[in-house]
Amino acid sequence: MSGFGRGGRGAALLKALEQPIRRPGQPPSPDSPPKDVPLDKAPPPLQPVGRGLQLMASAQVQAAVPAGRGFTPVTATSPSGPIPQQPHIKPEPKPVGRGSLLAQQPQQMRAPQTLHRPAEPPTQEMAGMTIQQPQEQSVVRKGTNGQQIPLSANYIALQSRNEGVFQYAVSFEPTIESKNMRFQLLGEQQHLFGKTRAFDGTTLFLPNKITEKTLTCSGVRPTDGARITISITLVAVVHFTECLQLFNVIFRRVMRALDLKQVGRYFYDPFNPIAIPQHKMELWPGYVSAISQYDGGLLLMFDVSHRLLRTDSALDFLYELYSKFGENRFQDMATKQLVGCVVLTRYNNRTYRIDDIAWDKNPQSTFLDHTGQSVSFIEYYNRAYGKEIQDQEQPLLIHRPKRRARTEQDKDAPEQVICLVPELCCMTGLTDAARSDFRVMKDIALHTRVAPSGRQLAIKKFIQHVDAVPKAKEELESWGLRFAPELVQLSGRKVNPEKIMFRKNTIVVNEEADWGREAMKERVLSAVPLQSWAVVVTRKDQARAMDFHNMMKRVGPPIGIEVADAQLLELPNDRTDTYLHAIRSIINPKLQLVVIIFPTSRDDRYAAVKKLCCIENPIPSQVINVRTISQQQKLRSVTQKIALQVNCKLGGELWAVEIPLKNLMVIGIDVYHDSSQGKKRSITGFVASTNPQLTRWYSRVVIQERGQEIVDKLKLCLQAALHKYHEVNGTLPARIMVFRDGVGDGQMSTVADYEVPQISSCFSLFGNEYKPKMGVVVVQKRISTRLFARTSKGLGNPPPGTVMDHTITRKNWYDFFLVSQHVRQGTVTPTHYNVVYDTMGLQPDHMQRLAYKMTHMYYNWPGTIRVPAPCQYAHKLAFLVGQSLHRDPSLDLSDRLFFL
Numbered sequence: 001m002s003g004f005g006r007g008g009r010g011a012a013l014l015k016a017l018e019q020p021i022r023r024p025g026q027p028p029s030p031d032s033p034p035k036d037v038p039l040d041k042a043p044p045p046l047q048p049v050g051r052g053l054q055l056m057a058s059a060q061v062q063a064a065v066p067a068g069r070g071f072t073p074v075t076a077t078s079p080s081g082p083i084p085q086q087p088h089i090k091p092e093p094k095p096v097g098r099g100s101l102l103a104q105q106p107q108q109m110r111a112p113q114t115l116h117r118p119a120e121p122p123t124q125e126m127a128g129m130t131i132q133q134p135q136e137q138s139v140v141r142k143g144t145n146g147q148q149i150p151l152s153a154n155y156i157a158l159q160s161r162n163e164g165v166f167q168y169a170v171s172f173e174p175t176i177e178s179k180n181m182r183f184q185l186l187g188e189q190q191h192l193f194g195k196t197r198a199f200d201g202t203t204l205f206l207p208n209k210i211t212e213k214t215l216t217c218s219g220v221r222p223t224d225g226a227r228i229t230i231s232i233t234l235v236a237v238v239h240f241t242e243c244l245q246l247f248n249v250i251f252r253r254v255m256r257a258l259d260l261k262q263v264g265r266y267f268y269d270p271f272n273p274i275a276i277p278q279h280k281m282e283l284w285p286g287y288v289s290a291i292s293q294y295d296g297g298l299l300l301m302f303d304v305s306h307r308l309l310r311t312d313s314a315l316d317f318l319y320e321l322y323s324k325f326g327e328n329r330f331q332d333m334a335t336k337q338l339v340g341c342v343v344l345t346r347y348n349n350r351t352y353r354i355d356d357i358a359w360d361k362n363p364q365s366t367f368l369d370h371t372g373q374s375v376s377f378i379e380y381y382n383r384a385y386g387k388e389i390q391d392q393e394q395p396l397l398i399h400r401p402k403r404r405a406r407t408e409q410d411k412d413a414p415e416q417v418i419c420l421v422p423e424l425c426c427m428t429g430l431t432d433a434a435r436s437d438f439r440v441m442k443d444i445a446l447h448t449r450v451a452p453s454g455r456q457l458a459i460k461k462f463i464q465h466v467d468a469v470p471k472a473k474e475e476l477e478s479w480g481l482r483f484a485p486e487l488v489q490l491s492g493r494k495v496n497p498e499k500i501m502f503r504k505n506t507i508v509v510n511e512e513a514d515w516g517r518e519a520m521k522e523r524v525l526s527a528v529p530l531q532s533w534a535v536v537v538t539r540k541d542q543a544r545a546m547d548f549h550n551m552m553k554r555v556g557p558p559i560g561i562e563v564a565d566a567q568l569l570e571l572p573n574d575r576t577d578t579y580l581h582a583i584r585s586i587i588n589p590k591l592q593l594v595v596i597i598f599p600t601s602r603d604d605r606y607a608a609v610k611k612l613c614c615i616e617n618p619i620p621s622q623v624i625n626v627r628t629i630s631q632q633q634k635l636r637s638v639t640q641k642i643a644l645q646v647n648c649k650l651g652g653e654l655w656a657v658e659i660p661l662k663n664l665m666v667i668g669i670d671v672y673h674d675s676s677q678g679k680k681r682s683i684t685g686f687v688a689s690t691n692p693q694l695t696r697w698y699s700r701v702v703i704q705e706r707g708q709e710i711v712d713k714l715k716l717c718l719q720a721a722l723h724k725y726h727e728v729n730g731t732l733p734a735r736i737m738v739f740r741d742g743v744g745d746g747q748m749s750t751v752a753d754y755e756v757p758q759i760s761s762c763f764s765l766f767g768n769e770y771k772p773k774m775g776v777v778v779v780q781k782r783i784s785t786r787l788f789a790r791t792s793k794g795l796g797n798p799p800p801g802t803v804m805d806h807t808i809t810r811k812n813w814y815d816f817f818l819v820s821q822h823v824r825q826g827t828v829t830p831t832h833y834n835v836v837y838d839t840m841g842l843q844p845d846h847m848q849r850l851a852y853k854m855t856h857m858y859y860n861w862p863g864t865i866r867v868p869a870p871c872q873y874a875h876k877l878a879f880l881v882g883q884s885l886h887r888d889p890s891l892d893l894s895d896r897l898f899f900l
Helices: 013-015 053-061 124-126 177-187 244-257 315-336 377-385 438-446 450-469 470-478 517-522 537-557 578-587 603-616 632-649 713-731 743-762 842-852 869-885
Strands: 073-078 083-085 147-153 153-161 164-173 203-206 213-220 228-240 261-263 264-270 274-278 281-294 299-314 341-345 350-353 357-358 365-368 375-377 396-399 419-420 424-429 482-483 490-496 499-501 507-508 532-536 566-573 593-598 621-625 664-674 683-690 697-705 737-741 773-780 789-793 795-798 802-803 815-819 831-838
Touching: 053 664, 073 274, 073 632, 083 153, 083 450, 083 842, 147 802, 164 177, 164 274, 177 228, 213 743, 228 664, 244 264, 244 281, 244 299, 244 470, 274 377, 281 438, 299 315, 299 438, 299 450, 315 424, 350 396, 365 377, 375 377, 438 869, 450 470, 450 795, 490 773, 490 789, 507 566, 517 632, 532 537, 532 578, 537 593, 537 632, 566 578, 578 593, 578 713, 621 632, 664 869, 683 713, 683 869, 697 713, 713 743, 713 795, 737 842, 737 869, 743 773, 743 831, 773 842, 789 802, 831 842
Parallel strands: 532 566, 532 593, 593 621, 664 737, 737 773
Antiparallel strands: 073 083, 147 490, 147 789, 153 299, 153 482, 164 203, 164 228, 213 228, 261 264, 264 281, 274 281, 281 299, 299 424, 341 350, 341 424, 357 396, 365 375, 396 419, 490 802, 499 507, 664 683, 683 697, 773 831, 789 795, 802 815, 815 831
């Protein structure tokens, strides 16, 4: 570099990079010979000269691997859907000169180790270019109670040969606006830095350091032959633990190298489908994966997944609906059953959610392509994919991509839609009829319910497959990455079994956490005598209704429930209006319950009856499908369960567990998205305990527009619940525990920053002195983490009550995994609990034990469930309102579990 002839303008920066290496805090040695900057060293200080100062200021923004959506693919839209472009790391900044290019990077792209302060002399900024292990302290919330059990999990340690990656700023002179052109020009220079790279148009990541501190090269723009100068400048070195987004991009490249196709967020193998011909279905085997930083280090979460496809097309489904419902009801039923479904287009392996049906369009309709020319859908698909469309009169399916935040320039731009041809769309998922068909679900479960040993074998085969495919192996090795040969080994804890308290006896839960036999023999904790009730049934099902009535009188007394004779009302037909008229005619202030027996299952009839009994004339109701009570050998057990459910709907209590905390209120919140008839509303179920035993519940509903997940009206719900608690107990709760379901990882901070203050603001309405202690726990049940029990016979499912609160928990989070339920097939899925707010001061053991206790309190199942009971109650309430009622239920029923 001695021949470099210009002063200032980065010359000092280059000189600084040639200075001897020193560790932070070590004084510089001016006599040391120049050396390259290694990954764990820092250059000595220098005085700012020329534009080097501005470059150093910009390093604050650049010294990070992009976060958020940094490495998502850019897409353009065509009638067939988004057209994939080159991957990019972050949005392209508007170029304003070479020196200020780096300063334009968004604030949110900064990594944790970036310095968040105004620009300082380059001496300090250059010292920050040291690869060091981040010094963040993990949030340690580890319990000790319970029996130690050896576990394993579907996590693999990710090992790196290098300590990190090098980040470079790339500038073009004259400025190149086209990102594709930048990719092409930089790609022509790969002989200078190798094939292994990640480039987003402005920032380049390399596994190795380029010898030159600033590398200048040139290329020729093919469009006009202009010579372009390319400057590549080292701006940061990033520790490998901070390269999560980059590593996930690399791993996606590995999956593509294995010929796996991305469908949605995950990768599947369309070349080896599992056929289920008897049900016109097939399964694509695939994998779910994510690399992240955990308490145990950098880990790859890896699990087996399946994508269910139906071999019939959306057009076949439309034909079926037309033959079933006729011309008059066809369009209404097609809209109802197709809108909200997800289809897959096999010509590009992309999935789309159907938002509407364009009945006024067909494949002969035209649109403007990217060149501005008018082309029909028939011509487009034939030219682009070689597809011949047979039915030229079929309507088109509409998909509306999710809106992103609009800028001032495009806020008035028209809404973007994607039109799909039903004939080319493959249906995915299960219909309601298929879900209710035991044979269909059994045949699917044979392939999808993979045992722990099968999952372990699949993970090992995948790692072997990566080693066997040169392209995939090279992709990993070029970045210095490799997988550990075995799954992570863990030590978990099994908490002691709970005691279930009935009216006269107390039992200890068995190893499977199931007390179904005892629930059918023991007297319920609190019974409501059933003295005035009615049964509404069609004339042809009268005999079965009488069998059910007599069995109710027989099974009620042994469990402590008195059952009087019911009023039987026969109907001449099964029309919905006939049912509604009959129910209205018998409702009176003394009537406690209406039992409605349907001959067949029909959603519209069920919804009409529930609207009448929950809104118009509030009264507890029990709907029974006649098939449920038709088999005499099962009639007794079915009727026992109905009797227990009826007791809950009338305000009774079935069992309880010991709750050591006094003056405690437990709240459950869940959200159901109602997309019926294009409403796109969110229904929030809110359920709160009203007694010390946590056996009685108060419920409210909040209906919000436009599919919003985070609740807006929590304050009103909690205020009403606190009034009810005071009415029952004569005092307000001293502790409030909130279990919040239906929240993803990206919304954790929103719950803590938005919902918690809204809840807390309610307390002042009860006086300035009222300041209860509160905890807010986000409950996640749809996760890919799996825990395996290590036994002498191999891997198995861990028992109910298993807790895992280290190694695979998130760094800087207060979280734990809890296995609360027992499964007989496949692999059990733990539930992830994240404590986002806590002033209760509970020890981790107590927090975990409270969550486990609440999984015993769901009265619709005599055993433990996956989530705390108030979350499941809130889900049932929100589902009923979103699926059938579409309006707030009457407050007269709010103190009973009428929604079970």
